Amino acid sequence: MKFKLEVKDEKSKARTGTITTDHGEIKTPIFMPVGTAGSVKAVHQRELHDDIAAQIILGNTYHLFLRPGLDIIEKAGGLHKFNGWEKPILTDSGGYQVYSLAGTRKIKEEGVTFQSHIDGSKHIFSPEYVMDIQRTIGADIIMAFDECTPFPCEYDYAEKSMHMTHRWLKRCCDRFDSTEGKYGYSQTLFPIVQGSTYKDLRKQSAEAIASFEREGNAIGGLSVGEPAEMMYEMTDHVCDILPTDKPRYLMGVGTPANILECIALGVDMFDCVMPTRNARNGMLFTSEGIINIKNKKWEDDFSPIDPNLGGYVDTFYSKAYLRHLIMSKEILGAQIASIHNLTFYLWLVGEARTQIENGTFASWKNEMVEKVSRRL
Incomplete structure (x- = not known):
């Protein structure tokens, strides 16, 4: 994996770059749709x-290990072949899922013992x-195994x-460096900064993982219930320490406003289940604000969902029709809403990139944070 830093914003710490993997390029800042079990819920690869x-x-x-299991994925030739996605894939190490299984897991120096939520x-x-598992899954970017502390x-x-x-x-680095990928392309390991909401611990952790000199670095243990301002403070602190010539990935974040604020702090990569999870419940993120499509006010609104995005979902389907589908619990409703929300998230980071390149990011960001945070 290679990372080329391209443009730095003069009025913030925002920047643009290009990550190059064996499965293609990634233009940063970027949002990564979450396909937990090898599928972005309700979304076909063609739409993605x-x-x-x-x-x-x-x-x-964690989820792919339990189902379908490593044997099936390896027989398929890795996750790319299994799910038909030809572009880059990143795998989470399962540390966050283990954290969320507080009642059924035990953490020791050797590792974590846990019970499957399935059986x-x-x-x-x-x-x-965990390194061996991710070698078998075959993602382009794999994450170190860590403990995500609560808030x-x-x-x-x-x-x-x-x-x-x-x-x-x-231990992750030793195992990763002593093994090779199974499918004829390279993989990259990202360490993860921890330290909860304590600045001195975050500083220690950022310095420690930077010393491993991997190709990219991640920030974990945030967006777990702490106030947004605290998340921004920790992110800002860590980004000042992590090397500028490597991509920074803020894990599990977040709302559109969170993403814009953290781009301004120097983060390059984001992921979150929010756009698809909220979509299935009728919450739409748009360029003008947040819509609860279940509200009666949209019942006879035949305007497009968000014409600013330009995609077929946002110009072909009306708010009224989508509301009808969601209220009727039609599967198509979840699909349209999910495609819309992900289209918006990718539009947002793409527009941020354009604004950084044009030198107008700071003022645009302030205006957009206000817009995307309001309820329509």
């Missing part, structure tokens, strides 16, 4: 490629095994957890 214009999608190690079967994830989190626990994450990172 053509209308949404996704450049990279996510898969999740209750017991499994062990060690840093080494709020006691300082002592956050510190101990951070140091264990760093020890696990060393």
Whole structure:
């Protein structure tokens, strides 16, 4: 993987760049649709490629490990062949999913023992095994195994957890560097900064993972319930420490406003389930604000969902029709809403890139944060 830093904004820390992988280029800043189990929910790969214009999608190690399982994925020739997605893929290590299984997992130095949410079967994830799993899944970018601490989190626990994450990172790197990909293309390992909401721990962690000199770095353990301003403070602090010549990935973030604010702080890559999860419940993100399509006010609104986006979903279907589908619990409603929200997220980061290139990002960002945060 290679990263070329291209344009730096003069009035913020925003920047543009290009990540090059064996499965294609990624223009940053970028949002990555989440395909947890090898599928972005309710969205066909054709829509991902053509209308949404996704450049990279996510898969999740925990979910893919449990179902369909590594044997099936390896027989298929890796996740790209299995799900028919020919562009880059990033896999989360499963650390966040293990964090969310608080009642059924045990964390030790060796790794994490947990029970499957599907059938209750017991499994062990060690840093080494997680590298092996992600080698088999075959993503272009794979994540180090870490512990995601909750919010709020006691300082002592956050510190101990951070140091264990760093020890696990060393084990991940050793295993990754002593093995090769299985499908004839290269893979890249990103470490993850932890440290909860404590600036001194975040500084230690950012310095520690930067010392491993991998091709990119991630920021984890945020967007887990802390106030947005606290997330921005930690992100800003970490971005000042992480090397400028490598991409920075803020994991699990977030709302359109979160993304714009964090682009301004120097983040390059984002992912979040929000656009698809909220879409299935009738919440639409648009260039003018947030729509709850279930509200009666949209019942006879025959205007396009968001004509500013230009995609077929946003110009062909009306708000009234989408409301009818959602209220009727028609599957097509979830599909249209999901395609719309992802199209908007990709439009937003693409427009941010254009504004950075034009030297107008700072003022545009302030205007857009206000717009995308308001309820229509």
